[in-house]
Amino acid sequence: MRATGEAPGADEVRGLDVPGMHAREPEHWASEALGAVLDRVALSHVEVGARFPLFADPGTGRWTTTGRGSWTGGFWAGLLWLRARHTGDERDRAAATECTARLAPWAEADTATRGLILWYGTALADRDPGADALKARAARACLRDFDPELRLVPWGAALGGPRLLARADGVPGLVPLLATENATAADAHLRTHLDLCVHGPGGPRPAWQWDTASWQQCEDPPPDWARGRAWLLLAVADALLAAESPAATQLVHEALELLLPHPDEPLVPPAHAGLGDGPLDTSAAAITAVALAKLALLRDSRSAWYAERARDVLHRLVSAHLVDGRLLDGCYDAGSGTAVRHQLVWGDFFLALGLAALTGLVDLTAV
Template sequence: MSRWAERALNAILRRVTETEDQCGNRWPLYADPDSALWTTTGRGSWTGGFWAGLLWLRATVSADPRHTAVACERTEALAPWVDADTATRGMIFWYATALAEGAEELRRRTALACLNAHDPELGLVPWGSAFGGPRLLARVDALPGLVRLLPEGGPAGAAAADAHVALQLGLTTSAGAHPSWIAVPGGGWSPYPEPGPGWSRTVAWLALAVADHAQVSPAGPVLLHCLCGWSGFTARFANGAPIVPPASAVRPQGPADTSAAAIEAVAALKLAALTGEDRWRDRATEVLRVLVTDHLRDGRLLDGCYDLAHGVATSHELVWGDFFLALALAMLIGVIDPFAC
C-alpha cells in the first residue's frame, strides 16, 4: 500500500539535493513550474525553517553524515532570526529544529524570545514588525510551530500558547474563516484585509496548530473539539470534499493551492494519531494520493500559490509545499512519528 508513498518521498528528497546544488547558501522560496529554477532569499525569510526541515528529513531518511552536516549548517544559519520581531519565529525554528540533532539550545533561546514578545493583555504573540505593516495583528499563520515552541519556555510559555490558540481559534471561526485581525485601540479586534477572506491556507494552518496543541496541552482537547465542530473545518476535511482548494474562495475558478492540501494532510495524520479514528488517516491518504498522482512532477509539488493578491508565484513549486508533502508521506509510511515534527 505504501510503495507509491515511498517512491514519492524519495523523489522529493532527490529534489532536495537538486535544490541544494542550485541554491547553495541561499534559501529557496518558490520555483518556476517549467524551468524548475528557484527564486531565493539571502536570509531565509519566514520560510527558512521549511528548507532546514527538508534537509533534516533527508538526513533522517538517509542517515548520511554529510546530509546531517548540511542540515546543521542551515539550521545554525537561521540564528539571526531569534531576535526578529515576528511570530513566524515559531514556524521558522520549530520546523528547523524538531528533527535536528543538538539544536535544543537554539530552540530554547527562541522559545524564550517569543515568550518575551507575548502580550498578556492581547493574549498572543503579535505578528510583529519584521515584514512591515501593522505589528499588532493576530494571524492564523502565526500559530503553526509557535504552539510547539512556546512550551519550551516552561509553564509561562505553555500558558502563552494556550491563550494564543484560544484567541486565534475564536477569531478565525467567528466570522467566516477570516485569517487576519488587527487590535483595536481600547480593546477588541477588527478584521484585517491581508490575507483576505477565503484564503486557502486558513483552515490548514488552524487545523495543524490546534492538533499540535491538543497533543501537548491539557487545554488542547477542548479547543480541538471546538475546531471539529466548526463548519469551516468540516467542509475541508469531510470525505468527498475537494482535495485541492482554490487559492482564494473568492476566486473559485482562479489558481489552486496544493500547499494547503499538503498541510491539511499532515494535520489529518496528527488527528488520526490523537483520536485513533481511521477517517482521518483515510482522508490524509486520499489527499496524498491526489497530490502525488496529479501534482507531483520529478519530486516537485506544483500548483501552489505563493501570493495571489500580489500575483506572485501563483502556480509554482513552494518550499513549504514540498516540506509538508514530504512530511506527510514520511508520517504515512512510518518513517517519523506524527508528532515528531
C-alpha cells in the same frame, strides 16, 4: 518523473496506525514519491547554495531565493533534516546542521512566524545540540514577546506592515515552541487566535488588527484563504495531540468541527474559493494532510477517516501534481499574482513530512 499508482485501501497505512486498521507496508507510491522529493532536495541544495529557496518556476524549476530565509527558511532546514534521516548520510546531516545554524538571527526577530521558522527548522533534528539550543533560545525570546493584555505573541513588524496583528499563520509552530517554556502562554496564544480567526464576530477571518481598544477584521488575506484554514487546522491538531494541554477543551473541539474538510470538498482546494477558476493551492492540501494524519493519532471514532483522508490527499498530490520530485500548483499569493502555480518550499516540506509519516520514517507526535 510523475509518480503514478492507484490509491491504496484504508487498511494499508503504516505510520498512521489507528484502531481497526491493519498496519502493512504501504504501496510503493509513497516510498517512491518521498525518495523523489528528497532527491530533488539534494539537487536544490546544490543550486541555492548558502541561500534559501522560496518558490520555483513550474517550467524551468529555477528557484527564487532569499538570503535570510524569510518566514519559510525553517521548511528548507526541515527538508534537509528529512533527507538526512532518509539517507543516513553524514554529509546530509552536516548540510542540515549548517542550514539550521543560519536560522539563528530569527530567534529574537519581531515576528510570530518564528513558529514556522524555528519549530519546523529544528523539530526534526536528531541529537543536534545546536538545533536544540536554538529552539530553546527562540522559545525564551517568544515568551518575552508575549503580550499579556492581548494574550498572544503579536504578528510583529519584522516582515513589514502593522505589528499588532493576529494571523492564522502566526499559530502553527509557535504554540508548541512556546509550550516548551510556558504552557499557559502557549494556550493563551492558541485560544486568542481561535477566538478571532475561527469564532470571531462576523465569521471566520484569517487576520485581525488591534485598533486602540478592540480587534478589527483585516481584508487581506480574505476569509476564503485556503492556507489560513489549513494552518489553523494544523494548530488545532497539535493542541489535541498534546494530551496534557489545557487548551484541548470545548473551544478547540468546536474549532475542529469548523475547520475540518467536508468529505465532498476537493482534495486539493482552490487558493481562494471565491476566485472561481483561480489557481489551486497544493501547499494548503499538504498542510491539511499532515494535520489529518496527526488527528488520526488521537484514536477516536473518526481516526480511520482522518487517516484515509490524509492518505487520499497525499496520493492525489503525488499522482497529479508531483513532477520530478517537485510539488507544483502551489499558490504563493493569488491576490498579487505572485507564484500562483509554482513549487513552494513549504509545500514540498509538508508533502515530504506526510509521506515520511505514512512510510514510518517520522513520528508525527514529535513534529
